[in-house]
Amino acid sequence: MNKTVFFCRSCGTQASKWLGRCPSCGEWNTFEEEVVERDNKASKTLSAKTSLKSSPKRVDEIPVEAIPRVHTGFGELDNVLGGGIVPGSIVLLGGEPGIGKSTLLLQMALALPRVKVLYVSGEESESQLKMRAQRLCQSLSGLPCYILTETSTAEILQQVEQLKPQLIIVDSIQTLQSPLLDSAAGSISQIKECAAELQHLAKTTQIPVFLIGHITKDGSLAGPKLLEHIVDTVLQFEGDRHYGYRMVRCVKNRFGSTSELGIFEMGNTGLREITNPSEILISHREEHFSGSAIAVIMEGNRPMLIETQALVSSAVYGTPQRASTGYDTRRMNMLLAVLEKRCRFKLAAQDVFLNLAGGLRVEDPAINLAVVSAILSSATDMAIDSKTCFAGEMGLNGEIRPVARVEQRIAEASKLGFNRIFLSKYNLKGLSSNKSNIHICPITKIDEIFSQLFQ
Numbered sequence: 001m002n003k004t005v006f007f008c009r010s011c012g013t014q015a016s017k018w019l020g021r022c023p024s025c026g027e028w029n030t031f032e033e034e035v036v037e038r039d040n041k042a043s044k045t046l047s048a049k050t051s052l053k054s055s056p057k058r059v060d061e062i063p064v065e066a067i068p069r070v071h072t073g074f075g076e077l078d079n080v081l082g083g084g085i086v087p088g089s090i091v092l093l094g095g096e097p098g099i100g101k102s103t104l105l106l107q108m109a110l111a112l113p114r115v116k117v118l119y120v121s122g123e124e125s126e127s128q129l130k131m132r133a134q135r136l137c138q139s140l141s142g143l144p145c146y147i148l149t150e151t152s153t154a155e156i157l158q159q160v161e162q163l164k165p166q167l168i169i170v171d172s173i174q175t176l177q178s179p180l181l182d183s184a185a186g187s188i189s190q191i192k193e194c195a196a197e198l199q200h201l202a203k204t205t206q207i208p209v210f211l212i213g214h215i216t217k218d219g220s221l222a223g224p225k226l227l228e229h230i231v232d233t234v235l236q237f238e239g240d241r242h243y244g245y246r247m248v249r250c251v252k253n254r255f256g257s258t259s260e261l262g263i264f265e266m267g268n269t270g271l272r273e274i275t276n277p278s279e280i281l282i283s284h285r286e287e288h289f290s291g292s293a294i295a296v297i298m299e300g301n302r303p304m305l306i307e308t309q310a311l312v313s314s315a316v317y318g319t320p321q322r323a324s325t326g327y328d329t330r331r332m333n334m335l336l337a338v339l340e341k342r343c344r345f346k347l348a349a350q351d352v353f354l355n356l357a358g359g360l361r362v363e364d365p366a367i368n369l370a371v372v373s374a375i376l377s378s379a380t381d382m383a384i385d386s387k388t389c390f391a392g393e394m395g396l397n398g399e400i401r402p403v404a405r406v407e408q409r410i411a412e413a414s415k416l417g418f419n420r421i422f423l424s425k426y427n428l429k430g431l432s433s434n435k436s437n438i439h440i441c442p443i444t445k446i447d448e449i450f451s452q453l454f455q
Helices: 040-049 075-081 101-110 126-136 153-163 188-205 226-230 329-342 365-380 406-415 446-454
Strands: 002-008 031-037 090-095 117-121 145-149 167-171 209-213 233-239 245-253 261-267 270-273 292-299 302-314 322-325 350-356 388-390 420-424 439-443
Touching (some): 031 188, 090 226, 101 209, 101 270, 153 188, 188 226, 292 365, 302 365, 329 350, 329 365, 350 365, 365 446, 439 446
Parallel strands (some): 090 233, 292 388, 388 420
């Protein structure tokens, strides 16, 4: 029997009837009608006639084989993928328009001189890709990288059968169209069908497939949520256009950890790996200014040092302004309320501005101590020693809570030449003997750090 179902093309929400506004994402006029065929009698007959081809095995009897991986040419991207590209895997890379998704994958294809790569583009012409390839690579002669400008999945599968590539890159999944469906490219049904066909191709031929996906205005991947369930790995490519830094985050990975992070820098010749981002995110200057504090944060499994800048001034207008770049404004207001309550700092009539250097956005709560220290430094107009760093989470009662992976944070700060780090007193319990040359300053409350820094 046929059943009519309506899907939201923005978020993939399913409804039994047409709705003017999606109850999930709030978008207007996004529901599209699709016909789903369900024949219960045929499925029962098929299940009765089908013979058993597999049997359950005990978990200790299942053989485990080492998965061979192909290196991408980028050490940062290999770490995010869990060590390299797994044969037969399907990877989805999402990001904002113009952030560099196509540049990253094309540069990866050009960095594999022994791997036959098929780059399928439904958004750019062959001449555009050739000009970009010339900018990314000095010599293109002899590279086994093939360009195909096609949107029909039937044509793509035929070319794959003839060329027999070792890696396939599709730019983008929203531009593909399957001849099995009559709907337009980019619709919910087309994305699901095209992704399913590419998944079947990857699993049957053991050819890894990279998909580039668009994102919506709220930052989520466009299309149905089923797209993220089909693929093996979901990568998020993000960064600020006004800065040259780009980050690859792993949202889902069936072949590795999701806590890894890759950092790149966009230049005239493409993306360059940043192996030590702490040296770039910390400004090296001879003069000391108030309102600056160095935080030791964790991005995945990687410790990083980032400069936190604060500016506290008298409110010119009636209502004090609160603004932050790279940091949650609501959390900053919470920290200001704790300073007002616990440290007796009168900041209610002050403008407070906060900025994280480098254009990065940090979610690690260990940056709270550095944010508070920078605000106190700007309010008192007293500079903090440039060789001092902070790592601690602050609670609503003004207590400094411990942070995870404190030994990695201390080692990174010591490697970069810092001689003092402020931590929670409770971090010393699980801390082994400090073999570095950095001095650890344990504190329990926020008023203690004020007395140690500015008195």
